[in-house]
Amino acid sequence: MSPLIPSEKKSKFNLNKIKNSLRSLPAWLVVGPFCLSALLAILWALTVSLRTNQDFFTRGAFAIQIPPYIKNYFLAWTQMRVGRYFLNSVFYSVVGTLGAILLAAMISYVLSRVEFKMAKPIYVFFLFLMMWPGWVSLLPSYMWMRALGLIDTYLVLFLGYWLGSLPFNCFLLFSFFETLPKELEEAALIDGANAWQIFWKVMFPLARPGVITIGIFSFINIWNDFFSPLIYLRNPDKYPLALGIQLLSVSSTYAADHPRLFAGMLIFLVPILVIYFLMRDRITEGLTVGAIKG
Secondary structure (H helix, E strand, O other): OOOOOHHHHHHHHHHHHHHHHHHHHHHHHHHHHHHHHHHHHHHHHHHHHOOOHHHHHHHOOOOOOOOOOOHHHHHHHHOOOHHHHHHHHHHHHHHHHHHHHHHHHHHHHHHHHOOOOOHHHHHHHHHHHHOOOHHHHHHHHHHHHHHOOOOOOHHHHHHHHHHHOHHHHHHHHHHHHHOOOHHHHHHHHHOOOOHHHHHHHHHHHHOHHHHHHHHHHHHHHHHHOOHHHHHHOOOHHHOOHHHHHHHHHHHHHHHOOHHHHHHHHHHHHHHHHHHHHHHHHHHHHHHHHHHHHO
16 A cells, blocks of 8 residues: 555545534534633623723723723722632632642542442442532531531631532542552552551652642632532621622622722632633543543
């Protein structure tokens, strides 16, 4: 069989490219309008946030102010307490994410590496909890927290973040730890390492793709969480940005300072967008490697 000449190779490559594009066309037709609408909404919010309140009401909602009024972001951060809400969200997201990673990693390691009778039932129970609707246990959870005196405390949120994400995080990390060679543990044990050192210095770093993936998911979920603070918190000084923005939107119904409100909304979006564009490859890598190992 004679080799293809360069022109034939190029035409065959273009034909395959066209076929792949046609296969993905239905997906683009479904997802494309949603992506476009989200992008247009963000761009419109950006234009509104760069206008004065007077210009917004005199020239309409879709006009563009030149020069832009950047001061709205500073005023939203200081006068509308967006800065306080933002720092609260950072605190909740960082502590909640670190606790969720550490707890899930330790439990997954034990379930996958330590042989005991309840390991399989516990793993199956976690799979069942992944299908359990969270709102079903809302009332019992609230009654327990109130009985323990944890309402309007930081701990009530952290307990929800650490335990609520546990089934999915353990499900993802289980496959990473399960396939690691036992020889690594045996070699570390011969070198004098104890159980904690084997986990923390040997096995935990090897599960880094999965750890990064659950860390990203946990951070985004906690950052976007609106319902838990609404149920458990009473003091506005403890509100995260997601709940604070809703509070500002209600108050802006009467104050009517929409440009500053849109500036606060965009401040809320910035960390999520930054994490996505910096870590999107890590998310895909972690899920793919976990699926292959499982």
